Amino acid sequence: NAGVTQTPKFRILKIGQSMTLQCTQDMNHNYMYWYRQDPGMGLKLIYYSVGAGITDKGEVPNGYNVSRSTTEDFPLRLELAAPSQTSVYFCASSYGLTGDTEAFFGQGTRLTVV
């Protein structure tokens, strides 16, 4: 029962470095999401995907890029890390896109940019 798996769990980046946060789900969900969670701010949607080859921006997409080459994988790319990107990142997947289906979340990646 793997569900949604995120790697790495923790990472420290220097300003200007790049990295990719990995996300894999084994539930055959078409819809996948990336959120960031900042203290006192709740979860903000970065990008989402409705299926392989299709992605779209969420509420806070600046500084990030995504791709969806398979149903299972939805990596999030940070090209030029900035301190403002210090956050906890959650990947999620769901059966449906509309807000009427349960989203399944990974355990998160805690990223610190110094």
Added chain:
Amino acid sequence: AQSVTQPDIHITVSEGASLELRCNYSYGATPYLFWYVQSPGQGLQLLLKYFSGDTLVQGIKGFEAEFKRSQSSFNLRKPSVHWSDAAEYFCAVGAALGNEKLTFGTGTRLTIIP
């Protein structure tokens, strides 16, 4: 645009006491409403959801929530809390129609004291 307000940032209750976490939403049509729980170091897990029908919904771990359209509220309750309920709780709203994504509140952190 839809929005969610959780007015209580942090709540402390004694083990065995009753609990009510507040959630107010703003949405122009029939909302879909969710409560998620996040244990320390974990991703979010769905507690319960309301789509239609009976306005009192039961969830996992002994939680329930009541949808009150007149008050635009969806408060979470539990008659007797356990130490394991200490976590952060998020209310979320989704759209009944269209392709809106979930909008999360800022969360309420629950502390349980012996």
